[in-house]
Amino acid sequence: xxxLSRRGALGLSAAALAVAPAARAxxxxxxxxxxxxxxxxxxxxxxxxxxxxxxIWEAIFEQKPDLFVFLGDNIYAxxxxxxxxxxxxxxxxxxPHFKRLRDTTPVIAIWDDHDFGENDAGADxxxxxxxxxxxxxxxxxxxxxxxxTRDGVYAAYVFGPDGRxxxxxxxxxxxxxxxxxxxxxxxxxxxxxxxxxxxxxETPGPYDRIADLDATMIGEPQWTxxxxxxxxxxxxxxxxxxxxxxxxxxxxxxWINYARDHQRLFDAIRRQKADRLIxxxxxxxxxxxxRLDTNVPYPIWDVTSSGLTEVWxxxxxxxxxxxxxxxxRNFGMIEIDWSGPAPVATxxxxxxxxxxxxxxxxxxxxxRVG
Numbered sequence: 143x144x145x146l147s148r149r150g151a152l153g154l155s156a157a158a159l160a161v162a163p164a165a166r167a168x169x170x171x172x173x174x175x176x177x178x179x180x181x182x183x184x185x186x187x188x189x190x191x192x193x194x195x196x197x198i199w200e201a202i203f204e205q206k207p208d209l210f211v212f213l214g215d216n217i218y219a220x221x222x223x224x225x226x227x228x229x230x231x232x233x234x235x236x237x238p239h240f241k242r243l244r245d246t247t248p249v250i251a252i253w254d255d256h257d258f259g260e261n262d263a264g265a266d267x268x269x270x271x272x273x274x275x276x277x278x279x280x281x282x283x284x285x286x287x288x289x290x291t292r293d294g295v296y297a298a299y300v301f302g303p304d305g306r307x308x309x310x311x312x313x314x315x316x317x318x319x320x321x322x323x324x325x326x327x328x329x330x331x332x333x334x335x336x337x338x339x340x341x342x343x344e345t346p347g348p349y350d351r352i353a354d355l356d357a358t359m360i361g362e363p364q365w366t367x368x369x370x371x372x373x374x375x376x377x378x379x380x381x382x383x384x385x386x387x388x389x390x391x392x393x394x395x396x397w398i399n400y401a402r403d404h405q406r407l408f409d410a411i412r413r414q415k416a417d418r419l420i421x422x423x424x425x426x427x428x429x430x431x432x433r434l435d436t437n438v439p440y441p442i443w444d445v446t447s448s449g450l451t452e453v454w455x456x457x458x459x460x461x462x463x464x465x466x467x468x469x470x471r472n473f474g475m476i477e478i479d480w481s482g483p484a485p486v487a488t489x490x491x492x493x494x495x496x497x498x499x500x501x502x503x504x505x506x507x508x509x510r511v512g
Contacts, residue, residue: 171288171298171371180306180480181208185247186382187473188213188254188424189449192233198450199239201496202473203246209301210247211310213424214254214384215449220261222269224276227259231280250299251281252312254384254425255395262395264319265361274317293317293363298371306480309376313368315384318361322399323350339456346393346458355402359385365406372414378478378485378506379419387421388432388444392458395425411511412439418506420487422447422474427454429472429491431465431502439511443504445489447474465500472499483507 185207190196202210217234219227234240243249255263259273267273278290289295294314301308327334331348338345360368372379381387386396387407397404411419421444429448435441450473457467471494479486484507491500 171367179208180302180478181308182478182480183207184209184211184308184380184476184478185473186211186213186422186424186476187447187450188384189215189427190451192217192230192237194451196237196239196451198471198473198494199243201492201494203242204496205475205492207247207475210243210249211312211380211382211422212249212251213382213422213447214252215256215425216251216253218256219259219273220256221259224269224272227269227273227276231276235280249281250297250310250312251277252297252314252382252384253277253295253316255316258316262322264316264321266321267316270317293361296360296364296367298374300374300376302377304375305377306485307375307377308478309371309374309379310382311368311371311379312382313360313384314364315359318364319359320352320354320357322395323352324348325350325393335456344459345456346391347395349393349395349399351391351399351401357400357402359397359400359403365410369410369414372410372416372419376416377418378487379416380476381419381421383421383423383444385425386423386432386444386446388434388442388462389426389430389446390432390459390461392426392460394458408438408442411442415511417510418484419509420476420489420504420506421445422476424448426458427452427469428457429468429470429474429500430460430463431489431491431500432460432462433464434462440509443489443502445474445476445491445500445502447472447491465502468493468499470494470499 185202217230219230221227259267259269277295283289294317296314298311325348335345389396423444423446426446426448430446432444453469472491475490477488487504489502490498493499
């Protein structure tokens with residue numbers, strides 16, 4: 143990868159089993175009432191440095207979320223040494239705000255590259271089995287959890303009763319991911335990006351669309367699982383991706399770089415008649431909302447929130463962007479209004495003080511496969 147890294151760090155502890163009781167009771171890959179009431183307020187975020195102060199949690203607690211979704215880079219392990227990884231998990235586990243979170247709020251999580259193990263790592267990362275073990279230990283997965291043995295830590299949960307059932311799907315974009323396509327830059331990427339950023343131009347990252355249609359983000363076993371999940375009944379679906387789902391050639395890691403998987407996701411939504419699906423994503427160190435309404439089963443929304451402590455200094459291109467770009471520390475919120483015939487989801491991005499910086503209201507009754 144380039145020497146101009148976008149991402150910071152965050153840590154957790156294998157000894158902590160840091161999932162609140164309601165989330166710990168959740169049954170993977172099956173509908174269940176994980177909470178005593180339907181979800182109405184879901185917070186989410188990604189990319190937080192375990193060695194930095196994290197005052198943003200005060201603003202998150204003020205929102206009184208029913209659930210918090212970690213979207214990756216939940217630690218920045220960046221190592222092939224299990225002891226180093228465990229120590230970084232322990233750093234986060236010891237933080238008072240994290241302790242308060244796990245004691246008061248159900249939490250679910252997926253990893254991205256840095257808690258998988260290395261920057262922009264994929265299938266060839268040699269320590270991935272150990273990474274999976276530490277991830278599952280920390281997040282309190284039971285001994286018989288399928289996350290401990292299958293090809294990645296992907297998971298799905300369904301919260302709430304029939305009529306107010308929220309499905310959350312968390313794909314694993316690391317375990318089976320084939321190599322990235324890296325562009326070449328005369329003089330190297332960093333000088334080019336710095337010069338472009340200083341001139342105020344949108345600044346893409348160093349990666350390109352992959353021409354090989356056999357290239358994949360998730361692999362065939364996970365595709366089979368994902369099709370099964372999309373076929374399950376739900377009144378609202380949240381697709382929690384560690385990477386942006388819609389962003390159009392930002393130049394960094396994203397679904398669009400894997401052309402076949404990108405289209406296959408939308409085809410699966412159409413084929414399984416998976417209505418009312420909204421994407422949330424992390425990774426970027428800035429926040430934005432994207433929308434795609436061409437060659438998809440219905441308008442697809444993607445709310446990106448990143449990072450909890452990290453900020454990216456320039457704006458990458460994204461033809462599907464429909465909001466301002468927020469280059470400040472931030473977190474995401476989904477507020478669900480169940481009073482109508484279909485839920486209305488208010489999607490928000492808040493800054494570190496809790497101020498609302500981006501808002502998008504989505505009537506999920508319009509998100510139906512025709």
